[in-house]
Amino acid sequence: MTLDRRLNAFRPDLADEALRGQVEAERFIAGKAARITMPVAALRPVPDSACGIDTELLLGETVRVFERKDGWAWVQADQDRYVGYLPEMQLGDPEEVTxxxxxxxxxxxxxxxxxxxxxxxxxxxxxxxxxxxxxxxxxxxxxxxxxxxxxxxxxxxLGENLTDDYVTVAARFLETPYLWGGRSGFGIDCSALVQLALMMTGRSAPRDSDMQAAFGTGIAREELRRGDLVFWKGHVGIMEDGETLLHANGHTMTVARENFEAAVQRIGWLYSLPTGYRRI
Structure with a gap:
């Protein structure tokens, strides 16, 4: 079995204690708790600020720290288990949030x-x-x-939900700029829109669209209704109703509403047709 490096902390020299027996590494450690002290912290696959970001962590979210070296920290987010590197200065001691x-x-x-x-x-x-x-x-x-x-x-x-309808939450991000790897109100990508909107209704979701493609229950295209997810290779959108798609996208470079059939034709011309439909 090949472990997903996005969700499992392992390198040849160091790995998460929880992975002992599953991977080979020189050392295994459990990691130490820390919290994000910056409004938005970019998480990268390597300790290099010139490298593109995989995702972002928000103020007050917690992580486990496996290594601090040369100004960088190698961490795993508690919220969705995402693993990556961020500047060590963006971390502080754990603190109870309310x-x-x-x-x-x-x-x-x-x-x-x-x-x-x-x-x-x-x-x-x-x-x-x-x-x-x-x-x-x-x-x-x-x-x-x-x-x-x-x-x-x-x-x-904390613990009180904004609403029971995650689509309503997602719609509040309309016209927010699209940002690859973005996960905040300042810039967001397609899968983060799904994840954050669900989070504010008390539900958790994986971070990336390929992970979300196994989330919920598969349905047919003819069954689509409000709240269902539509997947393309590398992309996900939320059905606002049976005819309207809500998604963060690189076409408008915003979170936007789009007629679903028009979106299928537009995206299909350059990339592909939808790969699946899921009901949460």
Whole structure:
């Protein structure tokens, strides 16, 4: 059996303790817990900032660290098990989080005052630890331990779902720029749109479209309805209704709505016809 390097941490010199007996390596370690301290952290297949990104991790998400070397950390994300490299400076000690951002994008202010220049921009699904509340001129804020503040309505308690309908969540990303490997409200790819939208409804999904192609139950094209997934080789879209496809795509370079039959013809002319249809 060949293990997927995206989901399993192994190299000839070092591997995850959980893979002992499945792979050969000079050393096996369990890894140490850490959390992402940057708004968005790019995860790469090699420790090289010039290399394209595989995916992104968001503020407050946790990882296991297998190695820290030359300013880079080799990690595995707890959320979806994705393995890769990111700058060591983007990691901090584990911290209990209480809330997550529930809007596509929001600002982190230096204090509960929207007139102050923001200190950061955060994406939907970012995780924070709220320690207090404040109100300024009728606007309610939640505050973090360092005194910074978020708009209260832009956050939900951890474990509370935004909605039961993940398609509604996905539609909130309309016109967000397409970004290969992107997984945030600042830039997102097709499979991350599926994953993040489901996450905000309390469901987990694999990260990449080829992994998602085995997710749920296979259906026929004639059965397509709202919430079903359509797959092409290297691409996935969400049916908003029986005739409309919602997807992050390189054609418009945004998250966009498109007539499904028109999308099939357009994509098929250059690439291929859909490879499968799944119901979650």
């Amino acid at each position: 809330h997550r951002v529930c809007v596509p994008r929001t600002f982190l202010y230096p204090e509960p005052e929207l007139r102050r220049p923001p200190v950061a921009s955060l994406s939907m699904a970012s995780r924070v630890r709220i320690v207090g509340e404040a109100e300024t001129r009728g606007t309610r804020y939640v505050t973090l331990a360092d005194g910074t503040a978020l708009i209260a309505s832009h956050c939900l308690p």
